Amino acid sequence: MRACLSEQMRCADEVSIKEFSISGIVLMENAALGIVKEIEKEIEGGRLPKEGEASLICGTGNNGGDGFAAARHLASKGWRAVVFICGDEKKITGDALANLNIIKKLGIPILSMEDSNIEALDIMFGRSHMIIDAMLGTGFKGRLKGNYETIVDKINKQRKYVLSIDSPTGLNCDTGFAEGSCIKANKTVALGLPKIGLVINDGPYYCGELAVCGLSIPEQAYDRVGISRYLTDRDYVSGCIKPRKAHGYKGTYGRILIAAGSKGMEGAGLLAAKAALRSGAGIVELAVPLCSFDAVRGVIPVVITRGLTDDGEGCLASKSSGEIMLALRNASVFLMGPGLRTSSQVKEAVFDAAISCNKPAIFDADALNVISEEPAILLQRPESTIITPHPAEMARLMGISTGEVQGNRLEAAESFAKKYRVIVVLKGYRTIIASPWGETRINPTGNPGMGTAGSGDVLGGIIASFLAQGMSPMEAASCGAYIHGAAGDRAAEKYGQWGMVASDIIKYIPHTIMDIGGK
Structure with a gap:
């Protein structure tokens, strides 16, 4: 609409x-x-x-x-x-x-x-x-x-x-x-x-x-x-979620590589991975620094885990970007950022991956925090790019205050999307999805209880999953925000806005997709 x-x-x-x-x-x-x-x-x-x-x-x-x-x-x-x-x-x-x-x-x-x-x-x-x-x-x-x-x-x-x-x-x-x-x-x-x-x-x-x-x-x-602005509605999302193919197999529904985590922040990648699977992705591979490998291995049995070279201090080493590129050969979509933390070596790894990755990519969380030091790096991306900042991350990317972002969320998202040729998913109350070509969508689902640690990681996983399954980047971002919010609304009905956590949102992703028309 x-x-x-x-x-x-x-x-x-x-x-x-x-x-x-x-x-x-x-x-x-x-x-x-x-x-x-x-x-x-x-x-x-x-x-x-x-x-x-x-x-x-x-x-x-x-x-x-x-x-x-x-x-x-x-x-x-x-x-x-x-x-x-x-x-x-x-x-x-x-x-x-x-x-x-x-x-x-x-x-x-x-x-x-x-x-x-x-x-x-x-x-x-x-x-x-x-x-x-x-x-x-x-x-x-x-x-x-x-x-x-x-x-x-x-x-x-x-x-x-x-x-x-x-x-x-x-x-x-x-x-x-x-x-x-x-x-x-x-x-x-x-x-x-x-x-x-x-x-x-x-x-x-x-x-x-x-x-x-x-x-x-x-x-x-x-x-x-x-x-050219739209309020995403149920009919739009239902039209984007296609029936599963009778002859389909795990490769039919995409392979996602998630580069995430650091010592003590392993949960972020796990949340994104589980959300991607619960949204229908065929294969999910979670790549973390070697120091975090034992903490994630086997936690979700159906997730492939991979260790990346760390810097000895709990974060990715700069040379891990080469390892990420090798892993991306078999992937259809790349998600990078949840729980990475920031350091000079993480920055190098993110920048190298951003420039070299020739697959559709989503950058979130700490990947955006290091990109904010040189946002023009996004213009060097060879493939479609989705970024998922919350208001403070958007402010850092634009070099303005969080208050200025919140004072005109539409203008912030739309201007950045056009300038850097990316799809912006500006999270928050009434998430804004803005494209480089001028189409903007406003998401009507969600509630204040979703303002909880890990909720954004869940959103990144859902968007990556829809992208891997063949939606266009704008469809994946818009439907991802809608399903994320609607699942959060169902979680709030069960647990209340005060008590819900990010993993509760994941529980309701399959039911929400089914209700909208996905079988």
């Missing part, structure tokens, strides 16, 4: 109207029908009564027009709708005005700010079963002031079901941040496409459940606008 900026959605609306002759009034009617459909789902789920009173707080633009149209449909289904116009009614024009005139003729009660009725809102809200926020929509930037701030604060103090149309009032739909007061909705119905700010940063907190109403806008309109 695509996701867009507010201006891109405005342009797509305009293209639909001007080039495809879909009138604005039709789009507004489709929006109202979609909103009521989502309300009916809440009624069926027992979260709202079959009939009741709804307070619709409407602005003077098209977002308010969607609210006027929704009020009409709610009234036709037995609800008592009461509309409050937040702003100067004289400013309402076009399709919004047409819908306002209809509800006036239907006798739906309408209050306005001009009548000094703000205090009447408390009475309205007290009687209501549902409050519908149709004030400002997706074009809002900055901080709410005056009556808007007052109304939003009143709504948030109510213990009532709140549905926002297109965006919670007060949220910046491009950044996902709210500078001041913002509606805290139970559900947000995004119109056309979900806006970027609804799915990143604070957006999901304010949106509640996110539903999408397509409005019948043709895909050609989105193509014309150039929307």
